[in-house]
Amino acid sequence: MLTISQLAAHAGVTVRAVRHYHKIGLLPEPERDHSGYRAYDAGAVVRLIRIHTLADAGVPLARVQELLDAAPDDFTDGVEEIDKQLRTEIRRLQDTRKRLARLAAGEHLALPQSVVDYLDRLREIGMREQYIELERDAWIMIAAQVPHLIDDVIVQKHQALEHPDMVKLYGIVNEALDWSEDSPRIVEIVDLLESLMVAAVHAGATGGYGLDDDLVRLMDSAMLEAAPGAERILALLEERGWKGWTRIEHVPLDRL
Amino acid sequence: MLTISQLAAHAGVTVRAVRHYHKIGLLPEPERDHSGYRAYDAGAVVRLIRIHTLADAGVPLARVQELLDAAPDDFTDGVEEIDKQLRTEIRRLQDTRKRLARLAAGEHLALPQSVVDYLDRLREIGMREQYIELERDAWIMIAAQVPHLIDDVIVQKHQALEHPDMVKLYGIVNEALDWSEDSPRIVEIVDLLESLMVAAVHAGATGGYGLDDDLVRLMDSAMLEAAPGAERILALLEERGWKGWTRIEHVPLDRL
DNA sequence: CTGCAGGGTTGACCCAGCGTCAAGGTCAAG
DNA sequence: CTTGACCTTGACGCTGGGTCAACCCTGCAG
Numbered sequence: 001m002l003t004i005s006q007l008a009a010h011a012g013v014t015v016r017a018v019r020h021y022h023k024i025g026l027l028p029e030p031e032r033d034h035s036g037y038r039a040y041d042a043g044a045v046v047r048l049i050r051i052h053t054l055a056d057a058g059v060p061l062a063r064v065q066e067l068l069d070a071a072p073d074d075f076t077d078g079v080e081e082i083d084k085q086l087r088t089e090i091r092r093l094q095d096t097r098k099r100l101a102r103l104a105a106g107e108h109l110a111l112p113q114s115v116v117d118y119l120d121r122l123r124e125i126g127m128r129e130q131y132i133e134l135e136r137d138a139w140i141m142i143a144a145q146v147p148h149l150i151d152d153v154i155v156q157k158h159q160a161l162e163h164p165d166m167v168k169l170y171g172i173v174n175e176a177l178d179w180s181e182d183s184p185r186i187v188e189i190v191d192l193l194e195s196l197m198v199a200a201v202h203a204g205a206t207g208g209y210g211l212d213d214d215l216v217r218l219m220d221s222a223m224l225e226a227a228p229g230a231e232r233i234l235a236l237l238e239e240r241g242w243k244g245w246t247r248i249e250h251v252p253l254d255r256l
Numbered sequence: 257m258l259t260i261s262q263l264a265a266h267a268g269v270t271v272r273a274v275r276h277y278h279k280i281g282l283l284p285e286p287e288r289d290h291s292g293y294r295a296y297d298a299g300a301v302v303r304l305i306r307i308h309t310l311a312d313a314g315v316p317l318a319r320v321q322e323l324l325d326a327a328p329d330d331f332t333d334g335v336e337e338i339d340k341q342l343r344t345e346i347r348r349l350q351d352t353r354k355r356l357a358r359l360a361a362g363e364h365l366a367l368p369q370s371v372v373d374y375l376d377r378l379r380e381i382g383m384r385e386q387y388i389e390l391e392r393d394a395w396i397m398i399a400a401q402v403p404h405l406i407d408d409v410i411v412q413k414h415q416a417l418e419h420p421d422m423v424k425l426y427g428i429v430n431e432a433l434d435w436s437e438d439s440p441r442i443v444e445i446v447d448l449l450e451s452l453m454v455a456a457v458h459a460g461a462t463g464g465y466g467l468d469d470d471l472v473r474l475m476d477s478a479m480l481e482a483a484p485g486a487e488r489i490l491a492l493l494e495e496r497g498w499k500g501w502t503r504i505e506h507v508p509l510d511r512l
Numbered sequence: 513c514t515g516c517a518g519g520g521t522t523g524a525c526c527c528a529g530c531g532t533c534a535a536g537g538t539c540a541a542g
Numbered sequence: 543c544t545t546g547a548c549c550t551t552g553a554c555g556c557t558g559g560g561t562c563a564a565c566c567c568t569g570c571a572g
Contacts, residue, residue, distance in 0.1 A: 001477075002474075003548075003549075004548090004549075005548070005549085010397070010400070010401065010470075010471075010474060011400060012400060012401075014530080014531085015548095015549090016529095016530060016531065016532085017529080017530065019530095019551095020529065020530055024529095035537080035538055035539080035549080035550090036537080036538085036549075036550060037538080037548090037549055037550080038549090038550095041477065041478075041481050042393075042397070042474055042475070042477050042478030042481055043393070043478070043481060045397055045474060045478075046393040046396050046397060046478075049396050049397065049400045050396065052400075053359070053400075054359070055529090056355065057352065057355040057356045057358075057359045058349075058352035058353070058355065058356050059356070060528075060529095061528075061529070062528085075360075076360055079356060079359065079360040080360070082356060083353060083356055083357070083360075086349055086352060086353050086356070087353070089349060090346055090349050090350065090353075093314075093342055093345060093346050093349070094346065096313065096314035096342060097314065097339060097342050097343070097346075099312065099313040099314060100313045100314050100315070100335060100338060100339055100342070101339070102313075103309070103310070103313045103335060104331075104332060104335040104336070104339075137298075137299070137302040140302050140305050140306065141266070141298070141301055141302060141305065144266070144267060144268060144305045144308075144309075145266065145268075214266075215266075218258075218266060218298055218301060219298070221257075221297065221298050222297075222298030222299070222301075222302075225297050225298055225299060259519080259520075260520075260521095261519075261520080270559080270560085271520095272558095272559060272560065272561085273558080273559065275522095275559095276558065276559055280558095291520080291521095291566080291567055291568080292520080292521065292566080292567085293519090293520055293521080293567080294520090294521090311558090316557080316558095317557075317558070317559095318556095318557090513572100514571100514572090515570105515571090515572090516569105516570090516571090516572105517568100517569095517570090517571105518567105518568090518569095519566105519567080519568075519569095520565100520566075520567065520568090521564100521565080521566070521567090522563105522564095522565090522566105523562105523563085523564095524561105524562090524563085525560105525561085525562085525563105526559105526560080526561080526562100527557100527558100527559100527560090528556100528557100529556100530555105530556100531554105531555085531556095532553105532554085532555085533552105533553090533554085533555100534551105534552085534553085534554105535550100535551095535552095536549100536550080536551095537548105537549075537550070538547100538548080538549065538550095539546100539547085539548080539549090540545105540546100540547090540548105541544100541545090541546095541547105542543100542544090542545085
């Protein structure tokens with residue numbers, strides 16, 4: 001008669017594993033001796049080795065039972081299915097590796113290359129990291145929800161930067177990050193914005209880049225959270241008949 | 257302000273996942289509104305998207321935190337290490353597939369081909385399945401513990417079968433499976449065994465095939481469990497100065 | 513006002529395959 | 543008698559949440 005550790009040693013498994021196999025019903029519980037120790041016979045060694053062999057070969061414990069009693073044909077079928085699952089899992093991990101590689105390569109944390117390039121351009125025209133981060137966060141949200149639109153939007157942004165007033169606006173915003181909420185210079189921003197909007201409307205722009213209402217609201221609120229003077233800018237714009245930020249719309253003054 | 261399900265939708269994860277991230281400290285718990293609902297701001301959306309992006313790329317949640325705050329260099333290092341772990345895991349699964357394939361191919365449940373061949377030879381000389389199973393179980397134990405010895409032992413077994421008395425012995429054992437414990441014919445087995453042993457000792461055999469004491473005891477007890485008349489055979493052998501079964505030793509009668 | 517649907521909340525169990533305490537009983541040896 | 547090794551049961555931990563359960567909150571229709 002063998003103790004549990006002798007049994008485990010003979011089969012090359014741990015004591016803990018043997019008890020686990022008892023619990024899940026793979027290996028029948030043997031009689032206990034007078035002190036409550038499990039007492040195994042040689043047959044248990046053989047059963048345990050067979051279990052271990054299958055488990056070690058990648059058969060899930062839940063399927064070991066059926067394979068142990070299976071006829072050769074069923075055995076082959078079962079093994080084939082398990083192999084299929086292994087292949088699936090391997091492919092999944094390989095996909096994961098690819099995504100990870102892309103992450104490391106340059107799509108810096110959820111952003112496609114076009115956005116990274118655009119942020120670099122903002123750096124080139126002198127925007128501070130503090131602003132870049134705000135902008136980056138906005139792009140992260142867009143990339144997550146409408147990745148198919150993002151390259152179009154980026155193109156429009158690049159085009160907008162061709163306009164000198166837009167570059168000027170960015171310059172002021174760059175400074176405005178330090179302004180207090182009631183700075184008188186906020187009006188400068190509003191003036192510039194309005195002139196850009198008027199020009200855009202003249203040119204037939206629809207604005208909003210095709211983003212849906214939900215996302216637009218989200219981005220607007222992100223802006224409000226991030227910038228101290230944002231609320232005042234929106235209020236001033238509204239007085240002049242413009243509404244929104246991510247997607248600015250012209251509202252007739254008589255409707256206010 | 258967003259509810260948890262709005263937040264989850266914006267980031268493309270489930271509500272349950274968001275709560276999980278709270279629990280493990282990946283995403284800070286936001287303020288609650290007057291009714292106890294979590295109220296999220298747009299910043300939370302960004303954090304959540306970044307978490308999701310990393311997790312989705314195969315970064316373990318436990319390491320997401322450090323990567324989110326990591327400097328680019330540390331980030332690259334971390335990603336590389338995770339990739340290494342992924343490669344290791346893939347290799348492990350591929351090894352598993354190989355073992356599984358060998359299992360299906362023919363190494364029938366823990367037995368090398370040489371043993372399968374030997375069992376086939378036993379079938380050819382007329383041994384019944386009932387005996388083959390006993391023998392197979394013994395080989396499973398040997399294969400599990402001293403796989404490097406098994407081919408040597410098999411060679412010796414094949415050689416032993418060249419001796420006509422051995423074949424005769426197997427024939428009797430084949431019938432003996434049905435004998436009751438007190439059958440008078442058990443003596444025939446003992447006679448044959450003794451003559452074979454004497455011949456073997458003359459030929460200079462050492463016996464036991466190099467198996468260690470532990471394994472020998474185990475196999476002896478397996479035999480005792482499996483065969484009804486086994487104990488009597490061992491007793492009769494012992495009267496004549498032989499001890500053991502798996503490894504039979506000559507003991508001078510005066511030492512009994 | 514009330515009922516109902518469709519949100520939200522926390523809590524707890526579930527998957528695999530054991531590893532790893534914890535707290536205590538048993539055994540053989542010095 | 544003590545020590546140390548081994549046994550017992552029970553329960554938590556890990557991964558990444560899925561899936562109830564039971565109950566609260568909100569808004570809308572009748």
